[in-house]
Amino acid sequence: MRVRPRRTVQLLLFLGFLALFARTAYRGQDLLDWPVHLVFRLDPLAFVAEALAVGREALDPRWLGALVLAAATVFLGRFFCGWMCPMGTVLDGAGAGLRRVVGPGRRLRRAPAALAPVVLVGLVAAAAAGLPLLGLFDPLSLLLRSLTLAVHPWLDAGLKAAIAVADRASPDAADLLYRWLNPVLSFGRPRFLTAGLTAAGFGAVLALELLAPRFWCAHLCPLGALLGLLARIGPFGRSRAPDCRPCSACGTACPTGASAADPAEPGMCIQCGTCASVCPRAARRPGPVRPSSPVPRRHRRAVVAAAGLGLAAGLFPRIRAAEAETGPYLLRPPGAKGEDEFRKRCIRCGACMRVCPRNALHPTLLGAGLGGMWTPRLVPRLGYCEYHCRLCGQVCPTGAIGYLAEGEKERWTIGLAVFDRNRCLPWRSGRNCLVCEEHCPTQPKAIVFDRDSGRPGLKLPRVEENRCVGCGICETKCPLPGRAAIRVTRENPLSLEIFF
Amino acid sequence: MTPLSRRRFLGLGLRAAALAPWLPLPLARPARAAPVPRPLAEVRGEDPAALVRTAVGKLGGMAAFVRPGDRVVVKPNIGWDRTPEEAANTHPAVVAELARLARRAGARLVRVFDRTCNDARRSYERSGIRAAVEALGDDGVRLEYVRDDRFVVVALAGARKLTRWPLYRPALTADVLINCPVVKHHGLTGVTLAMKNLMGVMGGNRGRIHWDIAESLVDLNLAVRSHLVVVDATRILTRNGPQGGGTEGVRVANRLAATTDVVAADAWGARVFGVDPMEVGYIRRAHERGLGVADLGRVPVR
Structure with missing residues (x-):
């Protein structure tokens, strides 16, 4: 069997991500050792979101990994997207599966180059003006949130239904099943408000694979766009060697369309290496290129327009009266920052909802205004805050929910x-x-x-x-x-x- | 033999799944008519495990209740995310010792569980009961979390209020049910003991029975019989019950009782707590309806 280093790395890292996800639950310890929010320590977009929320205070050693990754991207390109990002791995897998079932279909004619910077700039401008929704589109947030609110509860319900059937036939066999599956099962029966909408959004992102492989990554993902901007200013890229006889094999095979250009568009190239592996003459290879501006020249107008639109969108909540009607029952998790800072900091990853032992934290839809979509709220009729528990503050990657010490929580x-x-x-x-x-x-x-x-x-x-x-x-x-x-x-x- | 085809395998599986819900379940057992006073063993001392051994010994030893091969349920109070010193849950040493004795008497399997009020994981952990049971190092003793797919709706024989309710099947099908409550203050009933501890086998929205708690608890205990009741009064939570918090309201009493009569057990517990058993609604109704004997003067105390 051919060893495919990228696939192997992707799979191992994805399994690691799932392992962290599984461990982000109460299993008898008040302090979690490997919570899933650790993945955000490598997420420069999460750093940007926090910097937009709190300014210089965001310059904190916690973000060292993200800054190192950003620096590495300048020299290595978007290797994170092709090799590490769990959402990218999911899309590769889902895309392969979808295309096998539905057939390759009519491929979308590729957008000429990366449009993702437009999305990124629009979101950043909106956040700066007061509509903090960057986290909603962060791929790590998107994946963790969808897994927490919809995918995992769904699988969990299926497994438990199967165990319940087995239990009727043989309680001992069901016991055994239950213990085997214990590491992947939820303790209770997780169910979340907005489960349907969250699942639909996630499904839509997966379905984009039918338009083109990695469509999300090349054209929409704000983290990909941020890394793409960094990659474009770097001195290295993939270009044609002198012995190339243009056969277009690389451009056809390239999942993101980056190789249609020469040198390959570094803002879209995810360093998957497909171009080199299909090149009949091994002429497509990494090498020095001339650094260019972060945004392709022909997208500058679009980016400026996006900034303007983003600012306008960010101001919209100020003229929306419904923003003031948050209602008397909007409760934030224990340790949450003040409402305004909380909304700005929260990146909607759902880690707090995942870890809450009583399934008490649920996403807000519009109850906290447009800028509060998918922020966590306590819904006591569905679940209460366990008196001595202080897990949500431990898993919050951005400090929207602060850490509470023993004794402090009970007074909050x-x-x-x-x-x-x-x-x-x-x-x-x-x-x-x-x-x-x-x-x-x-x-x-x-x-x-x-x-x-x-x-x-x-x-x-x-x-x-x-x-x-x-x-x-x-x-x-x-x-x-x-x-x-x-x-x-x-x-x-x-x-x-x-x-x- | 011809190999099972996929089609046939799926067909058989579906048919089995469709039939499964109609498998007969044992009905709740009706209570006996005229209650005869049964002996109650009362002990004092500082070592909870030793208290359990002595008290059960006075009733003829665990072999009087558990036969070899039996499936035993030990039902402590593990309702709350509280430590042993806070006296909101049964003492871990009491629970572990009962499980150990049952296994030594030949029990095939001892299940320990409670449908908790706080998060079950936190309650099992902080009550110290998980550590105590695991310290036995015996695969035949299982501290289990209650699973909601194991509740079955049961018609309760002889019930006045609680006529139908989802109850926990492993508790209904056990050969021996050992009920081991802790003596605690309770805002509604004054004191909570063995009869109320049995609420831990109830599914559904069980807070609902507070609306007629005395009658409902008698109904429940008529239908689900405790074969052995061990009342833990090593520590008594005297206020802010039933979950307390801190040790201010905790009185160290170093007492314990064992009996087969759940009403006598509760009467004893109420007396130790400091109230007249007949002033406790559910104990009085249990006595009146013939569930057991609350008149401690008639109970042979050993």
């Missing part, structure tokens, strides 16, 4: 639980319930009960506002059907922050 106030006395059973029907009080984790409890002199034995629950941390376990466990009779609101009696 997410919101305030408020009773709806019109629905709460003891209040409305005079019957005892107290499930909320039973579960309240603070010491002493934030939910207490009053007695009614007219009705002996009746316990009427009430919230001690300065004790409530807003973990939401009361709302999760409230036994009423549908909406709970106690809900956590964004109020925080201990902090003024939501009022400015």
Whole structure:
């Protein structure tokens, strides 16, 4: 069998990515050793996003790997895209599979050169003007988010359904299956708000493979574009050697269309080496080329237009009244920065949602404004914040959710639980319930009960506002059907922050 | 023999899967009519494992309950993400010792589980029960997480309120169910003990039974019988129950009791906690409905 070094490297790194993903879960330890957000340490786009959010503060040793990768790209080109990026590997695999099933189809006539800089510049301009959506399109974010919110829960549900069938036939066999599969199974039954939309978006990116291999990477990916800009200013590229007799084999075989030009367009070349391997005369090879400007000359106008449009888009939330209507139930994870900084920092990777042991963190759709799409929020009716748990702050790659130490977490106030006395059973029907009080984790409890002199034995629950941390376990466990009779609101009696 | 074709294999598999849900399940057992006072062993001391050994010994040893080859369930309270000192869960040494004794009596398999209130992984970990069970180094003792595909909806015989409910099949099909609660304060019922500990085999939105907790708990315990009840009063959580937090409300009592009568067990626990058993709604109703004997004066205490 022919050894294909690129495929081998891609596969190994992708398996590593999956291993990190699997380990990003509570398995008995309060501190995670290998959380999946480590991949973002190599992501220069994540660094750019953080720099746009917090300015010079982003210059932090955490980003050393990303900066080294950026520097290496100047000399080596977009090797990250061809050899390392897990999204690229997924696209290679999905593309091969799709083309096998659907057939090669009519290939899109290639766009003449990289349009991705236009996307990148537009997103950066929008973020600078106040619409931070860079992370939504970061390929590592996109992959991790899609895996977390849709792909993995779907596979997980399938495996568990199979185990449940096996359990009817032989519980012992099911036990065994369960233990074998344990490293890849979720603990509970993960399900997420926006699962459908997230899956559709991911599916659309995969389907782009039918237009052309690596269409996403060559034409849309903002990280690819950023690396492409760096590659273009570098002194090396792939060009034709003097003994080339132009047969166009390289240009036809090139997945991204970079080799249609000579030298190969470094902004699109992902260093896969296909050109060299198909060249009948071994004449296509790396070598020195003249560095050029980051953006191809003929795209400059498009880039300037994108910057203008991006700025305009970034200003749009300021005239959108719905932005002010975030509602009383928008709760952020424990340790989250103030709302504005939180939205700017968050790169929508979904790592916090992945690691949350109670499946309590879900993406916001429009509830936090346009700039808050796919940022995490706590939805207590679906899951509560575990009192002693502080995992989400550990896996956040950008510090949108800050790290909380032991003891600090238990004092962090997410919101305030408020009773709806019109629905709460003891209040409305005079019957005892107290499930909320039973579960309240603070010491002493934030939910207490009053007695009614007219009705002996009746316990009427009430919230001690300065004790409530807003973990939401009361709302999760409230036994009423549908909406709970106690809900956590964004109020925080201990902090003024939501009022400015 | 002709090899199984893919088509035939899939066909057989689908048919088996379609039939599987109709496999008969054992029905819940009805309770016996007239409760006869049964002995209760009461012990004091500082070593929880030794307390378990002595108390079970006074009832004739574990061999009186577990026959060789039995499948045993040990159902402690592991409801909360709390440490042993915080007294919200059964003491890990009590749990491990019960499992060990059951295995020594010849149990084929001992399952230990609880449907927890906090995250099960955190609760198993921080209660110390996972470490204690693993320290036994015995493959025949399994600390398991409750899986929601193993709940079956059961009609509860003789029930007044809780007529149908999803219950945990491994608990229903076990040969021996050992119920080992910890004595704790509870906002609604005053004190929580063995009868309420059995809520750990309930699926669904079980908080719902708070709306008529006394009647519901009797219904549950009539249908799911605890063959041996070991009440852990080594530490007692006296306030902020049932999950406490910190050690301020914890009283070290160094006591433990074992009996086969879940009502007598709860009556004993209530007494140790410091309340009159007949003032606790579910204990009084259990006594009245003949689940067991709450009148400790009639119970032979050893």
